[in-house]
Amino acid sequence: APHARSGGPRRIAIVGGGAAGHAAAMRLRELGYDGALAMFSADASVPYDRPNLSKDYLAGTAPAEWIPLQGPESYRDHGIDLHLEHEVAAVDAQRRRLLGSRGETFDYDALLFATGAGPRRLPLPGFDGDRVFALRSLADADAIVAAARGARSVAFVGAGFIGLEAAAALQARGLEVHVVAPEQVPMARVLGRELGEFLAGLHRANGVRLRLGAKPAAYDGAQLALEGGGRIAAELVVVGAGVAPRTGLAEAAGLATDDGILVDDCLQASLPGHYAAGDVANYPYRGLRVRTEHWVHAQRQGQAAAANLLGAAQPFRDVPFFWTHQHDLELRYTGVGHDWDEARVDGALASRDFTVRYFRRGTLVAAASCGRDRENLEIEREIEAALRGAA
Secondary structure, eight states: OGGGSTTOOSEEEEEOOSHHHHHHHHHHHHTTOOSEEEEEOSSSSSSBOGGGGGTHHHHTOSOGGGSBSSOHHHHHHTTOEEEOSOOEEEEETTTTEEEETTSOEEEOSEEEEOOOEEEOOOOOTTTTSTTEEEOSSHHHHHHHHHHHTTOOEEEEEOOSHHHHHHHHHHHHTTOEEEEEESSSSTTHHHHOHHHHHHHHHHHHHTTOEEEETOOEEEEOSSEEEETTSOEEEOSEEEEOOOEEEOOHHHHHTTOOBSSSEEOOTTOBOSSTTEEEOGGGEEEEETTEEEOOOOHHHHHHHHHHHHHHHTTOOOOOOOOOEEEEEETTEEEEEEEOOTTOOEEEEEEETTTTEEEEEEEETTEEEEEEEESOHHHHHHHHHHHHHHHHHHO
């Protein structure tokens, strides 16, 4: 077994129960690692399919039993010691010891931080009330569904991917849906003006009321007040103001952080034997340092980290990929579009047969497509080949 090599880890700890942590745990066993494996999740539920929360699950078209990635028995069968509702209080990196929130200690030889990211809160009057929700966990989704029962209207603050998906999902439940966002065109910074305007039109055509160029000021449980005047009747408010990487544990343990835990191209943090994967990992990519918040990418990083925990020393060079489902539109995106300076549209947005390519100084860095899955995959391979060439 891999751990039998001299100096291989006998005890591996994974902090976090999301996509990266779950994928790492399963891959460790697939690779033949047969040492002790403990996984600590602050969540009350076994690891679940988070992307579905803002899509079918929120719309009420995906039953609850679809949501767990695997049943509890699967962790027992794989010898994964899964600790649910377990906040790790501290990591003693010198002694290689975890301190649990209930005072217990766990020794480890190698550790994976897969702590993910948490929703940003808005410090506005009334936003700490019980009718204001974030959408990050299964418990959040269940709370929103419960609050939406019998409600007539909901206001979303933020027009990012999750907010727009969730707006479409609650629209499907028959609520009057408002979206409040400071930008004039939703997602323009990521997708470009043309595609952003197309998405805005899609939502409007489906009855979503967009209040763009607007910021919330306060909420009294019945009405959302906007900066500069204006009010929206809303029995619940869902805040999608982005997320912040959960780096507190790693920072306190002495690891280098900067918008995430800083890792090298093998996903190893600044202290040997400590790795990070998923939304919390800030890693090198094409001469940039990036942190991606995509489910599939977090799983791939978890799998890569698992191999490297066992000494594989394989650089992680996967190109990020995600999809978004809004109303009846599936949009696929590949690459990292940071600081793109040109967007070229091929095909027709209106007929939902298009690819938008994003360039930085003439180099293709990302693409978004609809109805052209194969082309999207080919572009992913093209960007990957360029990455490997550069390496």
